[in-house]
Amino acid sequence: MFTVMIVDDEPKLRLGLQTLIPWQGLGYEIMGTAASGKEALRIVEEQVPDVMLVDIRMPGMDGLQLLQEIRRRDLDTHAIVLSGYADFEYARQALQYGVEGYLLKPVNKEELSALLQKLHGKISAQRLEKAVQQEANSREWTVYSLLSGSHDLESVSLDELAESLGMDWPQYQVVLIAFPGLHPEEDERIRSFRDRLVAAYAADGQGVVLYFAPYTVLLLGKTLAGDFRRADLYRELQMLSGEIRTQMDVAAGETVQELQKIPDSFRTARSLLDRSFFFDKGKLLTPETPESYRQAVSVSTDISLLDGEKVSFRLYYLVDVGHAEAIHSLLDETAAQMVIQGKGETEIRDRFFYLANETLRKTSPRLWSESIYPGEPTQFLAGIYNQRSIRDLVGYVAAVMERLARCADYTSRDNEMKRMLDFIDRHHYENLRLEMLAELFNYSSSYLGQLFKSHTGEYFNAYLDKVRIDKAKELLTQGMKVYEVAEKVGYSNVNYFHNKFKKIEGQSPSSYQKKQ
Structure with a gap:
């Protein structure tokens, strides 16, 4: 977990930020709060937080002065600035101190959560980079530096380096393993999985395993040729991942011939994982893997399914x-x-x-x-x-x-026509059509029309009008206005309703209402 300090002179805002944001779910914990810049400095003398949420406007030492002092002391903390003023001058000054973001109050939960999630990956990568720098000539550092773009390709011959590290393979292929919903840098199960992966694929010198946030990277010297080899690798990875296998996504990038081109293979694999939602689970994704629903289903043309x-x-x-x-x-x-x-x-x-x-x-x-x-x-x-x-x-x-x-489904206690009439009775006020009922009850329109006439003695539209007028009579008796009744029973045009009512009942709606 990364630590967070909230610095704001408003007690309600300090408390609100502690409860508004799902800190643990994002990989953070609140280490403390401060009501001023001076109080914050006293706290960081004992423990420097990984992230500080700082209000610009505070009495005494304001947010900008606090940021200036933090940078002067060269403290290793990341800052997010909060302000109740849409003041671009403040934003410009804050950016001079390397802040990670500038958010306006009231703080938007989704916006701050997204920024914290992005910052989590950045801090994780920085920590990993510091750790692997201690092993500058290791296989892992070489692969990491190539993927991150920090390797100086002009200062060293990669061919010579690959040979010295035993990585002068004829081909290279990057396999990325992700566990969505888990925090790879915090979850002990993922660390154990990487240890088992090293023993299975890197111990013999034919592969490299490392963590490149948020992925576990497996660089193979033996590429995955053929469906059998890919399926075999996926099964082995599932076995190694143990109880977290159900949350594992795996993608293999393109095969490349040179070590310096492994970023191309990495980008291919990452793009597949970015779209993993569109693929069926339970297999290793490759550029040849078809997306679900891309061509598998013939789409109906009678309605727009985008509506x-x-x-x-x-x-x-x-x-x-x-x-x-x-x-x-x-x-x-x-x-x-x-x-x-x-x-x-x-x-x-x-x-x-x-x-x-x-x-x-x-x-x-x-x-x-x-x-x-x-x-x-x-x-x-x-x-x-x-x-x-x-x-x-x-x-x-x-x-x-x-x-x-x-x-x-109550067909067991009623026949289908009674079921249909009950449906009309309950939905008479909606835009019912014979064609729609035919599709719902799996008939052709013409056959259903004949069946309807045979059972009720009336055509569908005439029957629907009678149901609506019967409902209208009930509402008129309750004292509802004529135009309200018309709309309530499914007639958008009150004149049309008036004519239908008079045709069926032999009198106008208002006359019927007066008699009642």
Whole structure:
């Protein structure tokens, strides 16, 4: 954990920052607070924090004077400046002292958390660099310096260095191993994994293992030729990782012929890990690995699956009528169209959260209780952001929606036509169409129209109008205004409602209301 000091003369802000930010989750712990620059200096004389959050405006010694004194004393700490004033002159002066960021009050939680996360990686890299500098001619330092760009390629012959270190291999390939959600520099399980990796792949001189934040790097002198070799490596890495294997992502970069070109292989592997959400889990990623949903699903053309409102409308109806078998297909097609359109991971997660949340909001709480889901709806929704791949995300949401649909499926106690009429009765105020019902209940439109006429003696639209007018009569009896009733039962045009009512009831809505 890296230590943090909060320096601000406002007690509420000091307390607020301690509780607002998930410090431990970001890899930090609060070592203390100070109400002034002088108090902060007294504390750092005993312990220098890794990070200081400093307010610009404070009585006595202000934030800029504190930063100046810290730099004069050459203290090894990183500073983030907070200010209630959008003053660019203050920002310019603060930047002279090497601050990591300048944030305006009130502090935005997401913005500060993102800055702290970025700073965590920077501090980790700096510490590692200091450590490995003590072994300037080691294999690990050579690889690290090439990946970080700190190696002076003109001052030394890499061919000679590779030969002296026993790294004059015919080919090189970088394999990156990541554990999303874990802190590699803090987690003892990851350190143990790296030790086992060194014993398995570096002890014989045919590989190099090092930590390059946030990745464990495995540089291979024997490249991964063929699917069997790649699958074999992935299985071995899973075995070595032990209990944390379920959180492991692995990617191999391109094969290069020269030591100085290993950064190219590294960049390829890193780009794959950056997009790991779009790949199926359980395999080693390579430039040849196909992305999930890129070409696997034929996308429906009858609705735009990029229109979140239309898809949520369809998903809710599928749940409501108990059409569980169609839910996964709808979500698969939604994911496929978003991938094909180039939507990012965040946008896809947000869209699936919206679809699930809208469905739960409209669905009867009874269905949730009957679904016997091990948790509350809020826990299920939060889990959307914990799914590691797009296919996991689709399966996670689909499984719960299918649970709800099966609880809503009452075909065992009613025939399908009664089920359909009940659906119309409950959704009469919405934009119902015969074509939509046909798709929900898996009929052709023409056949359903005939079936409907045979069962009710009326065509679909006429039946729907009668249901709406019956509902309107109930509302008029309660004293609701005519234009309000029209909208409430599904007619956007009050004149159209007036004509329909008079045609069916033989009198106008207002006349009916007066008689009642």
